Amino acid sequence: MINEDSMSVTLTGNPFVDTGLGVIAFLGNDYVDKLSVKTLGDVLGDGSQLARWNAQLKSFTMVFTVNSLLTHPGLKRRGVNVKAYQAVVTKLYESIGHENVRQRCECCGHYSSLDIDSVCRQALTPLGLGDQIRSIGRDWFPLTGSLGSDAQALPAASRSVHICAKCLFAVQYMPLGLMLYRGSLAAFQSTSTNFWYDYLRSIVETNYSIVKAGGTEPLGSKQGSRALLTQLIALMYKQKQWNEKTNMYMWLFTNSGTSPRCEIQEIPNRALSFLWEAVRDHSLRSEIEGTVSSEGKNLRYSLLSCILDGRDYLPLYPKGRWKGASPTLFMLYQNRILGSPYFALQVAYKLARQTQSVVNPKKIKELQKEEAFRHQANRSIIIRLVVEMTESGRLRLDDYSQLFPYVGGPGVKVDMNGWKYIRYYLHHVAEDDIQLESIGAIPDPSRVPLERIIRLSNLIYISHLERRGQERFKNDVLERMKNNSLGINWLRLQFLLLAERYPGFTYADWRSLCIDEKDELFTKELLYQMRLIWSGLIFEGVTQKVAALDVDPAPIDGEDLPEQIHNLVRAVFEDYIAKRGIDGFYQVLERLRRKELDLAWIRSKFDRLNLPFSDEIWRDFLVDSKGRSRRAEAFFQIQLAFVNRYRDKKFISS
Numbered sequence: 194m195i196n197e198d199s200m201s202v203t204l205t206g207n208p209f210v211d212t213g214l215g216v217i218a219f220l221g222n223d224y225v226d227k228l229s230v231k232t233l234g235d236v237l238g239d240g241s242q243l244a245r246w247n248a249q250l251k252s253f254t255m256v257f258t259v260n261s262l263l264t265h266p267g268l269k270r271r272g273v274n275v276k277a278y279q280a281v282v283t284k285l286y287e288s289i290g291h292e293n294v295r296q297r298c299e300c301c302g303h304y305s306s307l308d309i310d311s312v313c314r315q316a317l318t319p320l321g322l323g324d325q326i327r328s329i330g331r332d333w334f335p336l337t338g339s340l341g342s343d344a345q346a347l348p349a350a351s352r353s354v355h356i357c358a359k360c361l362f363a364v365q366y367m368p369l370g371l372m373l374y375r376g377s378l379a380a381f382q383s384t385s386t387n388f389w390y391d392y393l394r395s396i397v398e399t400n401y402s403i404v405k406a407g408g409t410e411p412l413g414s415k416q417g418s419r420a421l422l423t424q425l426i427a428l429m430y431k432q433k434q435w436n437e438k439t440n441m442y443m444w445l446f447t448n449s450g451t452s453p454r455c456e457i458q459e460i461p462n463r464a465l466s467f468l469w470e471a472v473r474d475h476s477l478r479s480e481i482e483g484t485v486s487s488e489g490k491n492l493r494y495s496l497l498s499c500i501l502d503g504r505d506y507l508p509l510y511p512k513g514r515w516k517g518a519s520p521t522l523f524m525l526y527q528n529r530i531l532g533s534p535y536f537a538l539q540v541a542y543k544l545a546r547q548t549q550s551v552v553n554p555k556k557i558k559e560l561q562k563e564e565a566f567r568h569q570a571n572r573s574i575i576i577r578l579v580v581e582m583t584e585s586g587r588l589r590l591d592d593y594s595q596l597f598p599y600v601g602g603p604g605v606k607v608d609m610n611g612w613k614y615i616r617y618y619l620h621h622v623a624e625d626d627i628q629l630e631s632i633g634a635i636p637d638p639s640r641v642p643l644e645r646i647i648r649l650s651n652l653i654y655i656s657h658l659e660r661r662g663q664e665r666f667k668n669d670v671l672e673r674m675k676n677n678s679l680g681i682n683w684l685r686l687q688f689l690l691l692a693e694r695y696p697g698f699t700y701a702d703w704r705s706l707c708i709d710e711k712d713e714l715f716t717k718e719l720l721y722q723m724r725l726i727w728s729g730l731i732f733e734g735v736t737q738k739v740a741a742l743d744v745d746p747a748p749i750d751g752e753d754l755p756e757q758i759h760n761l762v763r764a765v766f767e768d769y770i771a772k773r774g775i776d777g778f779y780q781v782l783e784r785l786r787r788k789e790l791d792l793a794w795i796r797s798k799f800d801r802l803n804l805p806f807s808d809e810i811w812r813d814f815l816v817d818s819k820g821r822s823r824r825a826e827a828f829f830q831i832q833l834a835f836v837n838r839y840r841d842k843k844f845i846s847s
């Protein structure tokens with residue numbers, strides 16, 4: 194004969210049932226993965242203690258609605274609610290392994306499930322309450338609908354759910370194992386059973402001491418997200434080791450009232466590992482707890498929400514008299530949660546130190562203020578400093594690009610987060626050599642724009658050296674850049690000159706570097722970055738063919754011309770070559786460059802060809818997507834198409 198008491202009770206994978214089983218393991222002082230039916234019975238006893246706790250905890254009705262036997266108003270009035278509950282829970286326990294409905298349990302997969310109506314009749318008839326027909330609904334198991342009455346019914350409102358006695362029994366222990374989080378109850382799951390159970394235990398321990406002291410509010414009540422986080426931190430503190438793959442899931446639900454709901458939120462490994470590292474490797478427990486304890490009411494800005502959403506957390510930053518988080522916590526958060534490269538923060542730190550050493554204290558105070566870098570004048574101080582540092586070899590464009598990485602989309606634009614970092618470190622320059630070496634870097638952002646900018650800059654530099662030498666370059670280019678007197682026309686000219694000799698300087702390439710997502714010319718950042726490259730080259734004493742010429746990113750091909758105009762350009766080119774030869778055409782290029790020939794000349798050439806060409810196409814070509822004139826740009830675009838054709842032809846024929 195099978196000894197039923199020793200029958201093992203295993204975890205089911207259902208978060209509600211497993212929470213109940215975890216609570217039972219805690220109360221029975223047993224291993225959660227080695228529970229037996231006997232332990233379940235020992236913990237239940239006569240059921241009076243369970244009934245008392247559940248009647249006491251406010252979370253009970255959020256789990257089982259107010260219609261549960263224990264809280265049903267009618268039964269309460271008659272004073273039989275506790276007895277009825279106790280009797281049925283005891284009967285549920287006794288039915289484990291004796292279910293007689295030949296349908297699998299939809300929670301754990303057990304081969305048969307419980308006839309709740311018959312169980313209730315047996316338990317309640319002695320109390321004079323056995324006359325009602327009962328089925329499993331939300332008052333027996335969270336979020337399961339009851340037949341015929343509940344629009345939110347699961348499964349699919351067509352029948353009541355099949356559940357075995359063990360599962361129905363276990364969930365009665367849930368209230369002790371749940372915490373409140375953002376107005377919902379939270380049950381947990383994890384990829385690691387040990388971690389899950391340790392966390393559950395820490396919740397049960399707290400709830401247990403609450404009920405023993407006569408409390409009614411479960412853990413987390415009125416604490417926003419703080420309880421969940423401090424509970425996690427305390428747990429991390431106790432963990433001896435950490436599995437880098439552990440994830441956790443929160444089942445946030447409520448079953449009460451007319452709108453039961455359930456939402457699953459992941460607590461990803463990234464978040465857990467961050468807490469583990471912060472608490473265990475960097476002794477940041479008290480700092481985090483201190484910061485969290487002064488959080489405001491808005492949960493969206495809480496540390497936990499920010500960690501979960503991968504957003505920046507404002508209290509890390511200096512504000513008023515608050516100097517912000519310690520550099521270790523700051524760095525850890527930026528690197529682990531936001532994925533900012535470790536190196537970027539180092540560059541910010543370096544810049545802050547340099548600023549500190551060259552800028553007067555009064556100005557430093559101003560730069561430390563919250564809004565400081567919203568002002569162009571303040572940003573300019575740093576921008577100039579970056580140039581000076583590249584001129585003296587203390588910084589490279591590479592470093593700058595780590596701190597101000599490119600943002601996607603057309604045009605050369607950079608992310609502005611770097612300013613926040615610089616401002617943070619302006620408050621922490623004294624704390625030198627922050628022990629951050631232990632924090633590994635996350636891979637750098639795309640280098641593609643950087644490589645194209647390097648190639649462009651190097652080739653401009655070389656061709657200037659060839660024609661006029663380094664001194665002239667300093668005067669003609671760098672000095673003029675300092676005064677902001679080099680702009681779009683100069684850059685267009687460089688493109689035209691380079692396209693004569695090198696492939697890859699197409700209009701598509703130009704567009705991707707110089708025109709932003711609003712279809713506007715934007716070259717300020719590009720020119721600034723080129724300036725940094727040239728300052729670096731001059732510092733390194735590069736006077737001839739630059740090594741970095743082997744930077745050869747895949748060129749972006751394309752004239753980007755409307756088809757009719759593309760055909761006309763080709764026809765004009767071929768016609769000219771046929772009549773005057775390739776060198777004759779070069780003279781045309783020179784005259785276009787000197788603006789002796791203009792758009793009207795091009796138009797007249799087009800008109801003379803016997804090819805389809807409409808006024809409408811031409812008009813459209815001369816305005817941008819917003820209807821603004823782009824005559825200068827259009828002229829440049831056709832010129833560039835001519836130059837590229839010229840170079841291809843010349844290259845093939847020579």
Ligand SMILES: [Zn+2]
Pocket residue numbers: 298299300301302303356357358359360361
């Ligand atoms: Zn089951």
